[in-house]
Amino acid sequence: MSRRTLVVVGHGMVGHRLVELAVERGLVAAGWDVVVHAAEPVPAYDRVGLSSWFRGTTAEELSLVEDGFFDSPALDLRLDDPVVSIDVEARTVSSRCGTVTPYDALVLATGSTAFVPPIPGSTGRGRFVYRTLEDLEQIRAAAQGARTGAVIGGGLLGLEAADALRSLDLSTTVVEFAPRLMPLQVDEAGGQALLRLVEDLGVAVRTSAATQVIEERESGLRLVFADGEPLDVDLVVFSAGIRPDDALARGAGLHTAERGGVLVDETCAASAPDVYAVGECASAAGRCWGLVAPGYAQAEVVVDRLLGGRRTFTGADLSTKLKLMGIDVASFGDSHASTAGALELVYANPVAGVYSKLVVTDDARHLLGGILVGDASAYPVLRPLAGADVVLPADPAELVLPRLDGASPGPGAAALPTTAQVCSCRDVSKGEICTAVREGGCRDVAGVKACTGAGTVCGSCVGLVKDLVQDELSTLGVAMSSALCEHFDLSRAELFEVVRVQGIRSWSTLLAGHGRGLGCDICKPTAASILASLDNAYVLDGERGMLQDTNDHMLANLQKDGTYSVVPRIPGGEVTPAHLIVLGQVAQDFGLYTKITGGQRIDMFGARVEQLPLIWKRLVDAGMESGHAYGKSLRTVKSCVGQTWCRYGVQDSTTLAIELELRYRGLRSPHKVKMGVSGCARECAEARSKDFGVIATENGWNLYVGGNGGFRPRHADLFLQDVDTETLVRTIDRVLMLYVFTADRLQRTAPWIEAMEGGLDHLRAVVVDDSLGLCRELDTAMERHVATYSDEWADTLADPQRLARFTSFVNAPGVPDPSIAFVRERGQIRPARPEEKGPTLVSGPRLEVVRS
Amino acid sequence: MNDWTSICPTGRLPVERGMAALLDGEQVALFRTADGLHALSNRDPFSGAMVMSRGIIGCRGRRPMVASPIYKQAFDLETGRCLDDPTVGLEVYAVRVDAGMVQVARPARALSA
Structure with a gap:
């Protein structure tokens, strides 16, 4: 055919x-x-x-x-x-x-x-609509040199446009024909709450204002209204609906x-x-x-x-949840109480700028709809309940009232019927999500997103999806508790907060106060990392030595045969010939296998425990330092040669990479952290595959966050554009420190951001707009880290007590481990395979353990 | 009596950490916990590498354990049994302190037999 x-x-x-x-x-x-x-x-x-x-x-x-x-x-x-x-x-x-x-x-x-009302003067210079990227480009061009702007239309799009003008530093007025903002979505009282929140942001609002004519004047445009004072502005954006x-x-x-x-x-x-x-x-x-x-x-x-199917479209849910100018606004179901006998329950707190309304059936047993302004955190759970056959709690106000225990209000994901639509953008029901977990093998939000599409458009349901996944897994008996391990009920992020707020400085205090038992290979290194993140003390002194994983314990990377690899720091991948010669000489003298790493440095393999201090003595004497390849910490900042040499480079990427690597070196974090800096958009440093990627532009730097290679490769997302070096570094400081403060154990930056409610926008609000008031604390923590950094290997070599652990056998310190054997391949060593070793070298039989 | 071999002064073993020792050519992993001393084979049966002495120690449930630093399986410090795979285990050595010296003898099962 x-x-x-x-x-x-x-x-x-x-x-x-x-x-x-x-x-x-x-x-x-x-x-x-x-x-x-x-x-x-x-x-x-x-x-x-x-x-x-x-x-x-x-x-x-x-x-x-x-x-x-x-x-x-x-x-x-x-x-x-x-x-x-x-x-x-x-x-x-x-x-x-x-x-x-x-x-x-x-x-x-x-x-x-875009609908432009048929009023005289609605078209011409300085008058725009807000619909396409081209419209936005024109508005931005016109805003150069302009000081004031008006948006005609106080609905959803109008407030978006107002936010845009505000971000262009225009003194902005919203003009709305109806008596309140967002008349379609919110009621009178909700509109009042919204009005206060919008005005608090410095945007003027005129409601019940019918624009009659827009006059061109020498200095700009004048809006004349049916009532009230005219308004003089430099530009006007129409956002009064669509046709x-x-x-x-x-x-x-x-x-x-x-x-x-x-x-x-x-x-x-x-x-x-x-x-x-x-x-x-x-x-x-x-x-x-x-x-x-x-x-x-x-x-x-x-x-x-x-395809020959039978699907139909018979209507849709008009529920919306938005963050306009940082203000939560949501309406869902029968928000205007048009059902016969419907009752309205209203909770308003003008001081906190919160307004919530629930519309319930006449017997108050079922939810019909609602409006949330200022705090829409209950939306993901409430929306699917609207119109669903779920009996509400005895006091429905519990659904929206703030709870004293700080838990989020509402009945929780478990109360939803399986048919409830959880993701309205991609029409995914609770049942489909639970099936994806139960039968599809999804074990986390990312898996459910990939499998069902839920949460991939507006993201407002991600919190609910997470709850559902957790509920379903616990029904299945699969543990997805946020508890770190059997010794701590707290998650890594919660533990960090406890340590930080209570000023805990030792493992025994932490275990006694918040844990049980003796600890294990999960909680001990996590605790060591948290303590190190906060005070930067030598990671192996006192009690801390026994917390460390063998890599941190030996300050080297354990390989499969029990030997270690050694990676000195080569900041930004820039290395002098003298250092290269030292590396070559050391590798040759100790018979090490050498390989260039993906992070632009040199890895030397095959070092025995007792050789590590001898190798490092040579490297430290030559002016090199630990590369922290063994740590959950910053690895490398990969760079290209940039403007200095490259014909295409527009900024000095190498210098920036070196600065960043030296700034963040040694900072212990929930997982490894990688960075990259490219000198132009050709992106030779592959910065977008890093947790933090920086790409030079003609005007400065673009910052990308949340990239990684590995099992699930991901490009980093644009976070800042055309910023100067100072802004760039300050922002990386804050995002990195927030990551250290709040990520889960072994959670890279990408899943950390994905799991955040509000995602990248939320992160930007926290570190750029300081929406949580945390920036000072983050800055201080980073300043302390930078000021107190000290090379772990130089510190180790300076103290004979610290060197004691680098011993092959406690009763024969100089004797090399006789089980380690190498063969030569392509002119270098590699570990001998079992069949290549002499039979006498393989000791320790596989035991038959008697079951008690 | 067994052939006890003196290894080192007790103080030479770090608390809650392990050290390797040589016992007539065999490698023994010595651990010092709050409860006392443990001696096991230093060979990780999963990787074949002589690394058990470099594992993190702690407990699983009520059992004191050491986690292999290579693939992280836990082994009971007292019985040597692998807590993740009961068909695998580490040989257990007898260990005691005599006049401030750590002493080891092998194998533990011969002792109790």
Whole structure:
């Protein structure tokens, strides 16, 4: 059978989701080619996250299209080439470039356009809409030299736009026609709470303000209202709602709804054969849906139908949870209490800036909906409860009232019915998540995300997903307790907090106060690391020596045959010929195997315990120091040669790498930490595969966080853009120290950030905006580390008592371990395999242990 | 009587840590805990490396244990039994303190027999 063609008109979030589904669900494999016509010059991007562009997220990072996605020969993305007409008789579309493409099925995903109220003076210089990346670029350009701005529209998008203007340092006023902000989502009292929170951020608000005309004046623009003083500003952004972009459909003679939008039935089919419409351009189930989740659901329906399925779209949940200007706002279910007999329970705390309303049935036994302003932490649990057949606690106020024990309010994940929708963006139910754990073998949030898609769009349900995974695992009898081990009920992060706040300085105090038993190979090294993070004392003195894993205990890396490897620090990978000669000479004198590491240094293998001090004496005398390859601590800062030598470099990456490596060397952390610095966007240092990646720009540095190689490779995410070295270092200081303070044991930075509620934005708020008031403490801790760092190997060599542990046999200190044997390979040593060793060397029989 | 071999003064063994010793060509891992001394084979049966003396010691449940520094299996300090794989174990040596000197004899099972 010949291949068929699906034409998708529009490459926004929903259009792209449809293409993804065509691949995922097997439509492409079933013989369909997909042609996508995009009006914009860039592929689909995260329009919901558009505002983050002003805070440094690049257009590239907003992109929803995975690298190489459109490389498939079955997929054809035509950027900057919108469809201009459809011939439903001939079953073809014509594009602006003049191509005519026949279709077997056509999906309209043209989205919407910004609504500009028909008032005199609404267009012209200094007047913008807030819809596309191009709009944002224009606004940013216009904000140069401007001081004031007004946003017309106080709804969701309006507040986003206001936040954008605020981040461009404009004195901003929000103008709303209705008597309150976000009139569609919140009620009068919620609007009041929101108003106070917004005004506290320095944004002026005018409600009940009907703009009548915008006048051009010499100094800028003047907004004239029906009542009240006019408002003079430099620029105006319209964000007063959207209108479905159905012009193409009208031209083709397709039926449209009275209030706009391509009219579709519950299969998302329009009024011509094999034509569908999805997303904001469609009028489905009686209305246009201005949220991304219903659009995704419609895309599922279309792909399912093309595959012969029976899915329908009959409406969607309009619940939303947002963080606007750092303020939580959520509404869900019947938030305006329109159900007959519905009761409203309101909790308001104007001082704390919190407003919560629950809408319940007339017998107060079931939740119908609600509104949360200022603190929406209960949202993930409350939303699935709305309309669900779950009986509420005797006092439903418990669901939202702050609890004295500090626990989050609400009934918890266990109370949800299996049919409850946990992730509204990807329509994933509690049942599907539990199945993924029970039958799919998922053991953590990351696994469930990968398996079900839950939590991958807006992320608001991640906390709930975590609870569900934990509940399900405990039902299965799989321990996922956060307790460190059988000796401590606290997690590593909690233990760190206890040590820090109580000023604990020793293992015995910690064990006596917070643990039990004698400890083990999990809690002892963790405690050693925490103590070292906080005071930087010599890691092997006193009690601390017995806490360390053998690597830290010998200040070297144990290999499979019982020998150790030695890695001196080579900061930034820069090494003098003199040091190279020393390394070569030492390796030769001690017969060590040498290899270049991935982190741009030299590893020397095959050292016996009693040789370590002798080797290090030579290295320290030559001016080298510990590379901490054995520690859960900073490993290397990999760099390219940068501007100094490279024709393309734009900053001095090597110098920065050396500075960073010397600054953070020796800091004990929950897991190893790697960094990289590249001198230009070509990224030769592969910085984005590191926990902290720095890439030079013409204007300074971009900082990326949360990358790693290994089992689950991950690129780091952009955190800061075009910052100077001082800002960069201060930010790395804080993120790194926060990681040391709060990560779990052996948790790299990526899962640490992923597990954070609010993710990267939250992290940025904490370290850039100091939202938790922690920055001073983090800065102080890092300053203390930098000021008190001391090379462990130099300290060891200076003290005969510390050298005592580097003994092969306590009763024969000079005798080498006779079991260690090497053979030569490619001119160097390697450990002998068992069959290569003489039989006398292998001692210690495998015992038959008698069961008692 | 067994052939007790003097190894070193007690104070030479660090508390809650191990040291290796040579006993007629055999390698013994000596451990000093709050409860006393333990002597086991120094050979980690899983890797074949002579490293048991470099493991972290502690307890699992009520059993005092040492964790292999290579692949982290725990071994009972008193019986030598591997707590993660009961088919594997370490040979146990007799150990005592005589006039401030740590003394070892082998093997423990011959002693009790």
